[in-house]
Amino acid sequence: MPEQNEGITLTEEQKKKRRGRSIAIAVVLAALVVLFYVVTIIKLGPGVINRTW
Amino acid sequence: MSLVERQEMMDQDVAVWNGGMGSVSDYVALLKPRVMSLVIFTAFVGLMLAPGSLHPVLGGVAILCIAIGAGASGALNMWYDADIDKVMSRTQKRPIPAGKITPDEALAFGVTLSIGSVVTLGLLVNWFAGAFLAFTIFFYVVVYTMWLKRSTPQNIVIGGAAGAFPPMIGWAAVTGGVSLESFALFLITFVWTPPHFWALALVKNGDYQAAKIPMLPVVAGEVSTRHHILAYSLLLAPVGVAPYFLGFAGPVYGVVSAVFGITFIALAADVWRKREGAEARGACMRLFKFSIFYLFMLFALLLGESLVAGV
Numbered sequence: 001m002p003e004q005n006e007g008i009t010l011t012e013e014q015k016k017k018r019r020g021r022s023i024a025i026a027v028v029l030a031a032l033v034v035l036f037y038v039v040t041i042i043k044l045g046p047g048v049i050n051r052t053w
Numbered sequence: 054m055s056l057v058e059r060q061e062m063m064d065q066d067v068a069v070w071n072g073g074m075g076s077v078s079d080y081v082a083l084l085k086p087r088v089m090s091l092v093i094f095t096a097f098v099g100l101m102l103a104p105g106s107l108h109p110v111l112g113g114v115a116i117l118c119i120a121i122g123a124g125a126s127g128a129l130n131m132w133y134d135a136d137i138d139k140v141m142s143r144t145q146k147r148p149i150p151a152g153k154i155t156p157d158e159a160l161a162f163g164v165t166l167s168i169g170s171v172v173t174l175g176l177l178v179n180w181f182a183g184a185f186l187a188f189t190i191f192f193y194v195v196v197y198t199m200w201l202k203r204s205t206p207q208n209i210v211i212g213g214a215a216g217a218f219p220p221m222i223g224w225a226a227v228t229g230g231v232s233l234e235s236f237a238l239f240l241i242t243f244v245w246t247p248p249h250f251w252a253l254a255l256v257k258n259g260d261y262q263a264a265k266i267p268m269l270p271v272v273a274g275e276v277s278t279r280h281h282i283l284a285y286s287l288l289l290a291p292v293g294v295a296p297y298f299l300g301f302a303g304p305v306y307g308v309v310s311a312v313f314g315i316t317f318i319a320l321a322a323d324v325w326r327k328r329e330g331a332e333a334r335g336a337c338m339r340l341f342k343f344s345i346f347y348l349f350m351l352f353a354l355l356l357g358e359s360l361v362a363g364v
Contacts, residue, residue: 014073024077035114039177042108 075154082148083131083159084124084166091348092123092219098352099223099238101359102301107227111178115226118174119219121166122186126193126215128163132156133198137264143257163194174226182225189218203265206272213246214239220352237295241351244292248285248321249344251278255324255337279325282340286321290314293351303358310354313347 010018096119100112107115131138131149135156138144148154154162167190175183197212217239224235254261254268255278261268270278293314297307320340327333 008070010070010073014070017076018073020077021075021080024080036177038110039114042110043177 071152072155072158074152075148075158079148079153080162083128083154083162084121085127085130086124088127088216089120089123092216093120094349095238095242095352096120096219096223098356099220099235100226101223101356102234102238103224103227105227107178112226115174115178115182115223118170118178118183119186119222119226122170122174122190123219125163125166125170126190128159128166129190129194130198132159132163133194134202135159137266140264141257141260143260178226179229181229182222185218185222185225189215189222192218204267206267206269208267209250210247213243213250216246217242234296234299234301237292237299237301238355240292240295241289242348244285244289245344245348248282248289248317249341249348251282251285252324252337252341252344254278256334256341275328279328283318283321283325286318290318293317293347296355302355303362306351306354306358310351313350317343317347 093116097116100107100115131147134144135147135149138147139150144150149156149159167187171183171187171190174186193212193215197208197215201208201212220238220242221231221235224238225231251269254270255275258268258270258275261271269281273281290311291314293310294307296302297304297310302310317340320336320343323336324333324340327336
């Protein structure tokens with residue numbers, strides 16, 4: 001017998017909520033990328049381009 | 054098996070899942086934003102009063118991490134306390150008892166944010182502050198929520214330490230350690246917490262009784278709670294003035310904190326005297342509201358004085 005589909009089917013409401021959460025997570029991740037970039041510049045300053053190798 | 058029969062079987066097997074119903078605002082509610090705002094404020098004051106300097110961006114990162122760590126504690130607290138939140142009128146509308154977020158989702162959210170905030174604070178600011186934040190989350194979730202809250206009427210006395218740590222973490226973000234001054238900031242919130250909560254507990258006694266939480270009024274009675282409130286208020290007044298005597302607050306703070314401390318005692322004495330009906334209820338609510346104003350003003354004055362001194 002072929003494998004049954006045991007997946008969960010989301011309702012329209014669940015899909016809508018998931019989309020909202022996904023957007024929020026994307027915004028938070030993008031903000032973290034910017035934050036770590038800025039902090040790296042602050043911590044290393046000009047040293048960021050002075051490599052020793 | 055015909056195609057039609059197979060389709061019918063599949064339709065029956067489609068699982069219904071009650072998760073995934075939380076909106077972004079429900080997850081924000083899990084972070085207890087009102088408690089978070091107090092944490093942000095006191096941590097900021099600790100950070101500003103600390104000797105030494107921290108780059109403003111790193112200072113912002115420290116406050117953000119402390120705020121997220123506090124929010125994560127709130128989410129884990131709601132995960133563990135969902136059963137009692139369902140019973141109490143004050144907490145029935147929280148996302149888990151309201152059925153918007155499942156306990157598993159709240160647990161995953163809380164753990165992720167806890168680890169994220171601690172690691173970020175450690176990596177970007179310093180590891181002492183990161184470890185202190187981890188300890189605070191542990192203290193609030195494990196020591197207070199899981200252990201003390203349901204087992205002893207002294208729950209909020211010891212558990213209050215978790216709410217009092219943020220200014221010390223803010224201080225540690227700058228200095229990489231603790232000091233007598235940062236301990237004094239801790240002590241203010243620590244001694245303030247019991248009379249603040251017990252004043253509310255006297256009014257909400259029925260709620261705590263229904264939820265079987267051993268709050269002091271439930272276990273020791275309302276008279277004993279009133280004695281405790283007065284005793285803690287007498288202790289709080291001098292603790293509130295301590296920053297002045299320790300030399301890290303100015304005379305304006307010294308005078309205002311003394312006047313506010315005396316007012317606190319007067320309101321606590323009012324709670325102690327009025328023991329029946331609407332009059333007693335009114336006295337409790339007056340003390341509860343003033344206690345919030347008291348704590349806010351003390352920290353605002355410390356901040357204001359440090360800003361003026363820095364100009």
